[in-house]
Amino acid sequence: MDRGDEPYTGAGAFRVRDALAEGATRARLTRRDLQAPLHGVRAPGQVPVETVEAVAVVLRRDQFVSHVSAARLWAAPVPRRFDDGPVHVSSLGTAPVMRRPQVTGHRARGDVTLGAVRGIRVSAPGRAWFECASLLTQEELVVLGDALVGPDGPATIDDLARAVVPGARAARAARAALDHVRSGVESPMETRFRLGVVDAGFPEPEVNVDVTDAAGAFLGRVDLAWPVLRIGLEYDGDHHRDRTTFQHDKRRSNGFAVNGWIIIHATSADAHRPAVVFERLRQAFVQRRLEGRHA
Template identity: 55%
Template structure:
């Protein structure tokens, strides 16, 4: 973030890095199109808005929530998310929000809700986005997968589900699942191809299989062409709805 740091050096005391630029400072996952480019700078109050070719200037008259992060005056995470909703797609906004409220994250859904300014540009969209936010996604791709399967007509899955065998011994924690059907859906990122991780996944899946769980795996390739993934998931539900089982 060299440009952000350079702009931060010339900010007045009533100015701060905001919007997606602030989210980048906080390490939030942003789509490629939202990374780089001009820096978003907001003026709090009535002072002049910054005018530079490498800056997008904004004004916030009241209620600015600003802090210092790594020497940069920046919007607090909840405010940065709220500011950025009009600049991102719905799925992109949900992915950022899921990241902020993840287990061990810095915020709650209620805190994100409190950061939405009534009557502001994007207020309705932000409220709609919050309805889609869930605690438990560990990556933007897991957020995409959850939203995609729901958009495709499947029931909403539970996230980070702990699975036990019939004797009560822990088997696995899966990304998302429908426990009543014993169906699990896993997103396999690049790290799943590492030898140790691959061997761990194989042992875990064997344990799930012998305990009558169906495990469907998704990869990055399914983002562009999810039809095959959805068909496998439909087949899994067809099998389990024939004889419904209780976890």
């Protein structure tokens, strides 16, 4: 911490008591070039500091960021209702539970597996997923699980299974969600549509299937597919509106069509009102069944 009236040139949040111990004055710590994101914490004033980063500065050695706050640090999708909520902090064993206005405190017992993200002590991915079982709906928990075990995820399905604490209040909900977690899923919308089509009575699709033509040339990857029937369901996010992407999609669709694939397209609007998409999917299954009868 710089002393006197010199501008503060450090990076990141720091504890007031540490700055005082290094010679800073209390008057210096009230200057406008510093912000106070948390009681007893200061940070450079130019760029807003995430509350979790400020909380990390005051964590004891026996405390760590947990639950949805940990999941977010692992870059996993957390429902928006938690965006402006408190930071979840767990204390090991008999350690004091953190009591601050911006914090929800928890107590962690038994064996705890921890990790680190951006230098912040945090629940390991599997543990963070299990901690979220008490806060999320089953669909949200499956979405979170799919993301954590996805192609770029930091965990495996076995990691999630090992994190479930037998007899814990959320154990049953976690196991129920775990039955639906799949590796290879690349977006939350893929998870939601996969769960939706199964709930609507369709067979469970395979996720992110690479499709080739008869000569072995790659046609594309289908988000959700029934390869034997050559039926696919694609989620078209907003990036598909880009002209270059749109043109690529058209060429790709032509390749699927001439190779006998039926591709049903869905958008974010269909996530809330999927009846039309499901009806098109039903028609595709009927068409394949009729084709089989006449083969």
